[in-house]
Amino acid sequence: MSRVYFVGCGPGDPELITIKAKKLIQKADVVVYSGSLIPPPILKLCKKGELYDAAGLVREEIFDLLYKNAKSDKLVVRLHDGDPSIYGAIKEQIDNLEKNGIESIIVPGITAFLASAAALGTQLTLPGVTQTIIVTRAESRTKVPKREKISELAKHKATLIFYLSVHLLSNIVKEAIAGGYTKSTPVAVVYRASWDDQKIIKGTLDDIVKKVRAEKITRTAIVIISDVIDPKTYEYSKLYDKKFSHGYRKAKVK
Ligand SMILES: C[S@@+](CC[C@H](N)C(=O)[O-])C[C@H]1O[C@@H](n2cnc3c(N)ncnc32)[C@H](O)[C@@H]1O
CATH class of the missing domain: 3.40.1010.10 (Tetrapyrrole methylase, N-terminal domain)
Structure with a gap:
């Protein structure tokens, strides 16, 4: 065939x-x-x-x-x-x-949000912070279902990732705050992740728009809103805990 x-x-x-x-x-x-x-x-x-x-x-x-x-x-x-x-x-x-x-x-290939996480040197899910990643886009000419409004998705306080949307960053910020993220929530914008001219801009919901505008970034970027970018605290994994047993290893300490 x-x-x-x-x-x-x-x-x-x-x-x-x-x-x-x-x-x-x-x-x-x-x-x-x-x-x-x-x-x-x-x-x-x-x-x-x-x-x-x-x-x-x-x-x-x-x-x-x-x-x-x-x-x-x-x-x-x-x-x-x-x-x-x-x-x-x-x-x-x-x-x-x-x-x-x-x-x-x-x-399959490595998608841009994974290259962005690598560029940020972070983990997108962290115990005690969030166990969920939401991948979405802001609405422009392509409609996004109402139930997927940014303010609705923001209610989960998960790691929220945007493709195709950096030019709509001020709307994203407004809706993310309306949905419940605090203004101090960390935001990262990764421009051309893994290319030689890659740029990383980090800030908070309060100042990211200004910072990204100053860099004149309007395309080819991933936006990540999440406490995992700059966590105040997080928990260690259970998997590698010495008290934790699983199919391949017994606990090393009782
Ligand atoms: C039409 S989508 C295609 C996404 C692609 N299929 C993927 O899996 O990465 C294009 C969008 O992907 C994102 N993108 C693609 N390559 C990127 C990169 N190297 N760094 C940051 N964002 C990228 C940007 O949000 C861009 O607007």
């Missing part, structure tokens, strides 16, 4: 690509890639294939490229930054390909 590979190539650092993704790009006859978020060294892996930048194409044009080439048994890669399943608009293509007899294989 003819197929298309939807491949994630990670957040930017060319070494943060999986071996599977690298091999597919190297062997591909056709690569349709997601514009400026794919670093040049990754595109250079595609030695023999034709490269198409999806940034200038609409859904139907992308579909035609994927369909026609897969149908002629070429190795077709739809290359996404980060992970294809996160704000990647892949489902509409996968369903359409399936209707036309083409199967899709997804190869």
Whole structure:
């Protein structure tokens, strides 16, 4: 059966690509890639294939490229930054390909929020602080269901992560406070995580807008609101506690 590979190539650092993704790009006859978020060294892996930048194409044009080439048994890669399943608009293509007899294989990649956590040198869940991560976006032209309003999500006081939203930071801050976060809640904005020009801006809900404005960051950033960024206290893990037994280790102290 003819197929298309939807491949994630990670957040930017060319070494943060999986071996599977690298091999597919190297062997591909056709690569349709997601514009400026794919670093040049990754595109250079595609030695023999034709490269198409999806940034200038609409859904139907992308579909035609994927369909026609897969149908002629070429190795077709739809290359996404980060992970294809996160704000990647892949489902509409996968369903359409399936209707036309083409199967899709997804190869996961490291998504931007994980590269951002690494850049911050933190852990996104901390015992005694939060055990939950919420990944969302602020509403703009793409509507967000009412039940997912930022002020509703904020009620959980979990680690709240925003894609595609840094240009809407002042709305995010207003709604996060309306939902119950205090003004002193830590916020981090990571611009182009893992790229050479990565920037990290840390502040609180009270001052982050000013700080991000001063850096003129309006795109390609992850916003994280959470006490885990700068925790006042947290608890040690149970898993590595000397009094804790589990399937692979008995407690070392009673
Ligand atoms: C269309 S979404 C694609 C996300 C991608 N599929 C992923 O898993 O990371 C584009 C958004 O991802 C975020 N993004 C992508 N790469 C990033 C990076 N290296 N650093 C920070 N944010 C990034 C930004 O919020 C950007 O607006």
